[in-house]
Amino acid sequence: MKKQGLLTPIKINDRVIANRAVVAPMCQYSANEGLPSPWHFGHLHQLAISGAGILMLESTAVTMAGRITYHDLTISSDEHVVALAKLLDHLRYVSDITVGLQISHAGRKGSAYPPWIKSGQSLTEEDKAWQTYSSSPIARTEGWPIPQAFSLSELKQLAADFSVAASRANRAGFDAIEVHMAHGYLLHQFLSPISNHRSDRYGGTLSSRCLFPLEVADKVRKQWPKEKILGARLTGNDWLDNGWTIDDCIFLSQRLKEIGFDYVCISSGGILPKTNLKFTPGYQIHLAKAVKDATSLVTRTAGMITTPKQADEIIKSGDADLVAIGREFVRNPYFMNHAERELGGTPKVPPQYERILSSS
Numbered sequence: 001m002k003k004q005g006l007l008t009p010i011k012i013n014d015r016v017i018a019n020r021a022v023v024a025p026m027c028q029y030s031a032n033e034g035l036p037s038p039w040h041f042g043h044l045h046q047l048a049i050s051g052a053g054i055l056m057l058e059s060t061a062v063t064m065a066g067r068i069t070y071h072d073l074t075i076s077s078d079e080h081v082v083a084l085a086k087l088l089d090h091l092r093y094v095s096d097i098t099v100g101l102q103i104s105h106a107g108r109k110g111s112a113y114p115p116w117i118k119s120g121q122s123l124t125e126e127d128k129a130w131q132t133y134s135s136s137p138i139a140r141t142e143g144w145p146i147p148q149a150f151s152l153s154e155l156k157q158l159a160a161d162f163s164v165a166a167s168r169a170n171r172a173g174f175d176a177i178e179v180h181m182a183h184g185y186l187l188h189q190f191l192s193p194i195s196n197h198r199s200d201r202y203g204g205t206l207s208s209r210c211l212f213p214l215e216v217a218d219k220v221r222k223q224w225p226k227e228k229i230l231g232a233r234l235t236g237n238d239w240l241d242n243g244w245t246i247d248d249c250i251f252l253s254q255r256l257k258e259i260g261f262d263y264v265c266i267s268s269g270g271i272l273p274k275t276n277l278k279f280t281p282g283y284q285i286h287l288a289k290a291v292k293d294a295t296s297l298v299t300r301t302a303g304m305i306t307t308p309k310q311a312d313e314i315i316k317s318g319d320a321d322l323v324a325i326g327r328e329f330v331r332n333p334y335f336m337n338h339a340e341r342e343l344g345g346t347p348k349v350p351p352q353y354e355r356i357l358s359s360s
Contacts, residue, residue: 059180
């Protein structure tokens with residue numbers, strides 16, 4: 001029996017995904033009042049015809065206060081639903097790719113400048129900074145404001161905000177949603193002992209630190225249609241002393257599986273700007289494999305996956321079921337067409353391009 005590889009379809013719930021390549025969610029910081037701009041239409045258009053199996057839209061805030069920057073996508077109103085539905089209509093005109101939305105809250109990493117204005121810096125009062133919130137009143141890093149800790153009543157409302165965001169994503173027409181629990185954003189801020197110093201039921205032990213993210217997950221699961229795809233992006237390791245570990249991630253992944261999540265994407269880092277890690281190609285693959293082996297969940301890996309052969313080997317080896325590729329799709333939007341040729345498949349080309357390419 002031939003081993004499954006990058007080009008092999010995979011069925012998740014009722015949906016057959018054409019191959020194992022996923023366009024990773026990549027923040028564009030180009031929204032206006034949370035609404036997609038013409039940039040999003042052009043950027044996502046080229047990725048929709050890339051030949052990937054899934055296209056994940058960027059991290060999208062469940063409230064306006066949950067944005068990373070003032071130019072983040074948001075899904076906190078019916079106006080956002082209408083705009084995102086229009087964007088989806090455009091993408092579906094050009095492709096039948098599975099389209100997902102990542103929903104998130106930035107927590108203490110919010111109220112920041114877009115990276116090309118002042119990278120890694122928080123907004124000043126002059127530039128309309130807003131109050132940030134987190135699990136505990138601990139600043140992201142030196143020079144950043146101290147966030148307020150969420151009260152119990154505020155957390156109840158925030159869990160409801162995630163639930164409503166899932167409902168809105170369904171109304172907009174997305175095929176999948178992904179709850180962002182990684183990269184130092186709010187739900188990760190509850191998970192990591194580095195950022196969560198609470199003394200109530202949401203802090204302390206591993207199970208207590210996981211409690212609020214799991215309450216969010218449960219509310220989202222109840223709101224999101226079972227026939228559609230539901231996943232979470234998790235941090236597999238903080239890469240810091242006394243931080244979140246792969247064993248913690250496995251514990252959380254198992255709880256998500258019990259709630260009814262279909263997959264997890266395993267990334268790492270993000271709770272602090274600097275870590276003990278040296279980045280190398282495929283540096284997170286072993287984390288995804290550990291989760292997959294322990295839970296049997298559909299697992300996606302990410303991080304410096306740059307060639308078709310590398311991606312294909314990850315799937316063939318059983319280290320992960322899906323591969324998320326970001327930067328390489330920006331460098332080469334037709335990455336999967338090249339992968340099809342290199343790995344013996346048939347490139348998926350828009351019919352408008354077939355004649356042009358066949359005569360070259």
